[in-house]
Structures are given as C-alpha cells and as structure tokens.
Amino acid sequence: MTTSDPKTADTPTSGDHRTEDTKATGSNATGSNAEHTGVEIVLDHVTKEYPGAGRPAVDDVNLTIPAGETVIFVGPSGCGKTTTMRMINRLIEPTSGRITIAGRDNKDLNANELRRNIGYSIQSAGLFPHLTVAQNVGTVPRLLKWKKSRIKDRVEEMLDLVGLDPAEFRDRYPRQLSGGQQQRVGVARALAADPPILLMDEPFGAVDPITRGLLQDELLRLQDELHKTIVFVTHDFSEAVKLGDRIAVLGYQSKVLQYDTPEAILAAPANDTVAKFVGSDASLQQLTLLRVRDVEIERRPTAREDDPVDYLRDQVRDWGIILDSRDRPVRWVRQRDLRDARSLRDVGEPVGELVSLRSTLQDALEAILADSSASAIVTGVRGRYEGVVTIDTLISTVRTLHEEHAHDHDESDDDSSPAPGPGVPDVRDPIEKAAEAAKAERARSADETDSDGSAAADDPEQAHR
Ligand SMILES: Nc1ncnc2c1ncn2[C@@H]1O[C@H](COP(=O)(O)OP(=O)(O)OP(=O)(O)O)[C@@H](O)[C@H]1O
Numbered sequence: 001m002t003t004s005d006p007k008t009a010d011t012p013t014s015g016d017h018r019t020e021d022t023k024a025t026g027s028n029a030t031g032s033n034a035e036h037t038g039v040e041i042v043l044d045h046v047t048k049e050y051p052g053a054g055r056p057a058v059d060d061v062n063l064t065i066p067a068g069e070t071v072i073f074v075g076p077s078g079c080g081k082t083t084t085m086r087m088i089n090r091l092i093e094p095t096s097g098r099i100t101i102a103g104r105d106n107k108d109l110n111a112n113e114l115r116r117n118i119g120y121s122i123q124s125a126g127l128f129p130h131l132t133v134a135q136n137v138g139t140v141p142r143l144l145k146w147k148k149s150r151i152k153d154r155v156e157e158m159l160d161l162v163g164l165d166p167a168e169f170r171d172r173y174p175r176q177l178s179g180g181q182q183q184r185v186g187v188a189r190a191l192a193a194d195p196p197i198l199l200m201d202e203p204f205g206a207v208d209p210i211t212r213g214l215l216q217d218e219l220l221r222l223q224d225e226l227h228k229t230i231v232f233v234t235h236d237f238s239e240a241v242k243l244g245d246r247i248a249v250l251g252y253q254s255k256v257l258q259y260d261t262p263e264a265i266l267a268a269p270a271n272d273t274v275a276k277f278v279g280s281d282a283s284l285q286q287l288t289l290l291r292v293r294d295v296e297i298e299r300r301p302t303a304r305e306d307d308p309v310d311y312l313r314d315q316v317r318d319w320g321i322i323l324d325s326r327d328r329p330v331r332w333v334r335q336r337d338l339r340d341a342r343s344l345r346d347v348g349e350p351v352g353e354l355v356s357l358r359s360t361l362q363d364a365l366e367a368i369l370a371d372s373s374a375s376a377i378v379t380g381v382r383g384r385y386e387g388v389v390t391i392d393t394l395i396s397t398v399r400t401l402h403e404e405h406a407h408d409h410d411e412s413d414d415d416s417s418p419a420p421g422p423g424v425p426d427v428r429d430p431i432e433k434a435a436e437a438a439k440a441e442r443a444r445s446a447d448e449t450d451s452d453g454s455a456a457a458d459d460p461e462q463a464h465r
Helices: 081-086 111-116 133-137 139-143 148-161 179-191 209-226 237-243 262-267 272-278 282-287 309-313 361-369 391-404 429-451
Strands: 041-048 058-065 070-074 096-101 118-122 197-201 229-234 246-250 256-260 302-304 319-323 329-334 375-379 385-390
Touching: 041 081, 058 081, 058 256, 070 081, 070 237, 081 197, 081 229, 111 118, 118 179, 133 139, 133 148, 133 179, 139 148, 148 179, 179 197, 179 209, 209 237, 229 237, 237 262, 237 282, 246 262, 256 262, 256 272, 262 272, 262 282, 262 391, 272 282, 282 361, 282 391, 302 309, 319 385, 361 375, 361 385, 361 391, 385 391
Parallel strands: 070 229, 070 246, 118 197, 197 229, 302 319
Antiparallel strands: 041 058, 041 096, 246 256, 319 329, 375 385
C-alpha cells in the first residue's frame, strides 16, 4: 500500500486551471521530466460516514495518485469506490481527512470551480437529453464563458479526438446515438475544458464487450497524447489491467488491499482476497501487458518460393517457413513435406494468424494455440518475416515476472499474508496447461510423421523450433 504525506508541488491547481493552453509540469511516477497535463492527488486519512449509517462507507484511506497516471479503483460492489472518487471533486464532502490537488487542499478551492475543472464521466454518459451533441460537449467551456468561436472549435476538436465526425454528429441529440457513441460524447464533454484531472466512474459499464474494448483502446490512445491524471472506477479486473498504470484494489470501506502496477499485482497478489479478485487466469492477463517485441524471437529455416527445394531440405529438421518474393511468410513446411517435393511453390500448409512486434503476448498465445507448429510467426515492416515466438518463451517470461515479484511482500507491515499463500492460485497454471495441450498436439503430429514412414526430428531439442 502506498501512503504519503501531501506534497507541495509547484504546479497550477485544478482551480487555477482556466485556459485550455495551461500545461502543468511536475514529477511523474517514473521520475521522468516529460511534460504532462495531469496533477498529483493525495488522499490523507480520508473518511466518509453517511448520516445514520453506523459505520463509515470509507474509512481512513491514504492514497497518492501520481500526476499524469491512470489509477484504477477496483473492488466489490458497495466497497466505497464511488464515494472515494466523488470526494476528490467534492460531489461528496469527507467527514474527516484531507484531499490535496497539486498540493492544495481541495476544501480551499471553490466547489463549483473545482468541478468545472475536473472532468467527470459516468456509466450512463449522463448527457443532457434536450441538448445537442455540440451543446453537451460545450457545457463546461460555456460555464467558463469562453468565446463562441473558441467553443465551436473546441467542440469540433474534441469530437475528432474521440473518433466522432463533427459534421455527422454535432447536431444530433443523445437519443439519436448508440450507447458507445454516447459514451464517446461523455468523454469528449469531460475533456472539453482540458482539465488536468479526469474522474471516470464505470464509464464503459453500460456497453457491449466489443464496443467496450474499442472505447478502452480509445482511452489508452487519448491518454498517450494527453497525460491527464485519471481516476477510473470499475468492477472488472481485466479492464483495470488493461487501462491502469496502477491499480488500487479496494476492500470494504475502501480499505486499500494492494496498490501497485498491474504487473506486480498479477505476479504477486498481496493476500488471498486480492488473489481471488485477480482470478485464476492471472498469468493469461499478464500476457496482455507484454508485447512480442519484449521477448526473445527465434528463427526458423526459411526460403523463398522460387529457391531450390534442396536449399530448405538441408536446413529443416522440424518446421521451416516459405516466404514470398517480398519476404512475407506464406506457408509452413515440415521436413517430410520436402522429401519428394520438386518445388517450394506447392508444398506445406498456409501460415495461420500472424503477429507483429507490437502484438501482445496474449495475441501471440492465441496464434500459437491455433497453429500446428506451436509457434506464432512474427512479422515486421510491410509484413516481412522476423521470426517466431514459442509457447516455451511465453512460459519462461511469466515465470521470470513471477520470480521478480516473489519477495514483494516480504517486508509487508500490514496484516496480509505473503503470496503465494493458501488459496492463492498458481499464476503459471493456465499457460502451462496451454503448453501441455500444444505439446500433446506436437507429439500427435510427430506420431503421424513416424507412421508415415518419415523420420522425426533427430535432435529432441530441435522439436518445435
Ligand atoms: N448517499 C448515501 N447515503 C447513505 N449511504 C450511502 C450513500 N451512498 C452510498 N452509500 C453507502 O456507502 C457504501 C459505499 O457505496 P459506494 O457507492 O461508494 O460503493 P461502490 O464501491 O462505488 O459500489 P458499486 O460498485 O456498487 O457502485 C455502500 O454501502 C452504500 O450503500
């Protein structure tokens, strides 16, 4: 858990943030000096007790949300996520404790101004039904008394930013939009006055999984560009892993059970409760955080379609790859395919799904499991062959991550037991199961090769390369 005393940063406060040109610069979590527009938020012993409730909905929360990062609050229904978030923009006032924004107590900031300067987007998009898309997006700039022409330009820019064609959408009413389009307008509205902070309360909760994935991608792209400080509430741990720079796993009364990067939480959940929340597919989720370019890429023997067959026959022990004239992979070929072949044009089987250096390891795993060679072909610029990723590489990558975080909780001073403890799922399990399935498939195809009368690979180490 990260706790911190409020820091005084020499950045503009949210309340001072009046023009869309203002940029705040401060230290970010990685310690880089990159310019960003977000500002730090610190929750210092924050408690909220609703009148007559008997016990606090949020009890003594300490949390530092670094400038320019996306922090996800994830936890079970009713645990206090929304209450915690709404105390940041004072839609709810804390009973005790202090919240600072860029070093200034938010109680010292005018509540209305504070809210105008903190973007807020909620599950139902919360659009005004009687206002057009343009009027909805321009709400806060209008309150800030921007000139009409400036509001108009800003609305167009925001609609563009969230992937809606202004000409098509600006004059529609919310009822004339799909759920996903309404969410986009909600995000455009939250961003319109260029606030340093964006609070998002299950903003994608009400749309179908495909649209949800697209909106998540869009948010990642926006954040790459804008570097706001985003606080995002969700029930969905995989959404938290995808979007968060850090995740705060909250228990009842917003108790911070673990506050760390998605990688660290997946590799070493702090206790049984977090482990259960993370779920048994933690290792599969870890694969979504890494890209093909981050791991070892192996080579396989290759030849172009018009190369002589002998050229490949001499090199292939198990699998080889045939490339077209522009070095794009076209077919897998086995040793036995080459025995009587006369040309490389008509042997082998078409390559399956290809992955790029930017694909996630999750994409690579899917490609590997669908491919009889138990590896995924990686392509680079203009689809040119780069190499292959194997399931063994994926397993060793996840093992290394797990080992790196094995001692994360050794010095822990809270009451949580170190992972892996009783009930903590073995995070390597699902990939190893996938590997076993792929190996079984490989063994089956090797048997087929034997019964065909051809030799299996002489060197067992060479199998599956
Ligand atoms: N206005 C209120 N008056 C009294 N109790 C409230 C009020 N708002 C929320 N609560 C209670 O405070 C607790 C925390 O609610 P909150 O909405 O913050 O949780 P949450 O984690 O966001 O839940 P969910 O994920 O279901 O939206 C709950 O027990 C809820 O019933």
